[in-house]
Amino acid sequence: MNDILAALGQSCRPLIICDIDEVVMEFLDPFQAYLASIEYRLHPDSFKLTGNIRRIADNVCATKEECAKFQEAFFAVQDQWQKPARNARIVLDGFKDDADIVFLTAMPPRHEIVRRALLDLHEFHFPMIATEDAKGPVAARLIGERGVPAVFIDDIHTNLHSVRTHAPGCLLINLMANDVFRALAPDPGERVVKARDWDHAGALIRAHFKAHA
Ligand SMILES: [Mg+2]
Incomplete structure (x- = not known):
């Protein structure tokens, strides 16, 4: 994580923090x-x-x-087993020249090597943090004091709420690949925007970056 923080510390680009399971990869x-x-x-x-x-x-x-x-x-x-969520790579690739993109996955770090291989196989060459800690404090550290516009994308409401608490200026996007379970999900609550799919998420991110440029 320290190398990712060091790289971000040198950057003044907007930041996209993105979950993996059910967001970038189908789970x-x-x-x-x-x-x-x-x-x-x-x-x-x-x-x-x-x-x-x-x-x-x-x-x-x-x-x-x-x-x-x-x-x-x-x-x-x-x-x-795992395959990319539809349009995830196309949409993220559309931001890679103008924004920093970091994967933040709530997966035991012992599976990091196999996950990195899976991501690279599908050409998601963005840095990744695997942690079982709450996501809010991690997101807050990644955003830091740089004043850049930031976005956090996740399928799980508790993760979105954790980031809402610790990084109040961050755009919170609720995105889930699986239609059946998305229909069963509780309302994500205040200040969380529901995206229908990656194209919709891309439009929300662009609008947020434009408004905070
Ligand atoms: Mg997830």
Whole structure:
């Protein structure tokens, strides 16, 4: 993270801080395919994983510990399953000459090497921070005191709210690749803008940068 902070410290360009799972890379579709390969299914009964994963053979619900184990196992082989979200790279590439782009993913850092390989395979050559810490304080450090316009994009409301608290001037965009679970998501709340897709997110980012140029 320190090298990313040092590079940003030299920059006066606008900043895009972007989540990965369900934002840049599909997570739920590939995770469902992975679960099917081990005879489990994720049922879209509500906006959560735990409690909605059941064994196909007998419909028995996976425990919280089992769900965590499935996610851990999936992250270890993510490069075999995950695909880019539609238009994510085209839209981000459209900003790369005029803005700094940093990925901020709530993934255990031990999976960083395989994730970096996955991102590079799909030509997302932007720096990445993998952390299990709250995203707000990290976003605030990335933005710093430089006074640049900043945007934070995530599918999970608690992450958006964390950044809302710690980086109050930042544009907050709620974006989620999976249509089924997006329809189940709670309202993201005050000051969070919902984007339909990456094209919509791109338009929101451009407007924010223009208004704060
Ligand atoms: Mg996510």
